[in-house]
Amino acid sequence: MDGYQILFPPSSSSSVAAAPPPPIFPFAQYIYKSAQESHHAGSEMMNRSNETCSSSEVKDELINLHTGVSRGDGDKAGGDKKKGPLPPPPSEKKKTRKPRYAFQTRSQVDILDDGYRWRKYGQKAVKNNKFPRSYYKCTFQGCNVKKQVQRLTKDEGVVVTTYEGMHTHSLDKPTDNFEHILSQMHIYNPF
């Protein structure tokens, strides 16, 4: 469960605002900014999620996100081969997983243009979801950021995006449309 973090609007605005996350993806700063400046919008979105997605559904998604991080070394950076005879596990590796941030947006397209270049490396059908989950990696050399994109079964207009890791480079493209995306963004609240 550790190593996974969920961005959530500060329902108790005082405490959360003190610890902004690293800008692993361009929205992070905007999320916190908007959440702090108008956290009523956050609760509004939460209410909407309750209505449109029947909160239990969202909870389910969150649970999946939590338990889904099961691979000890999902971080192996392409070191081992899938057919290799189980390489000796580096003693250092335990549960040091990168922080992950999940949020959902309302969008007709799965891939929201966040200014980075992504290469799709997998797609899986996940349980309790008729839409497949897509896996992307940042194509920038040395940047090991991944993201997962999944559409909700209940509301196919909602796309859940999960970022993992931090970008080691600046944006690839201008990001003028952030505000527009943000207007449709709903940050996950696990509680």
Add this chain to the structure above:
DNA sequence: CGCGTTTGACCAGCGC
């Protein structure tokens, strides 16, 4: 020709 997507197989963790 280079880059990105698709797709099937493989691997490892977890629950029963």
Add this chain to the structure above:
DNA sequence: GCGCTGGTCAAACGCG
């Protein structure tokens, strides 16, 4: 111990 499930790899393929 076994089966299920999620996550990743890599070859094949498509497109600009």
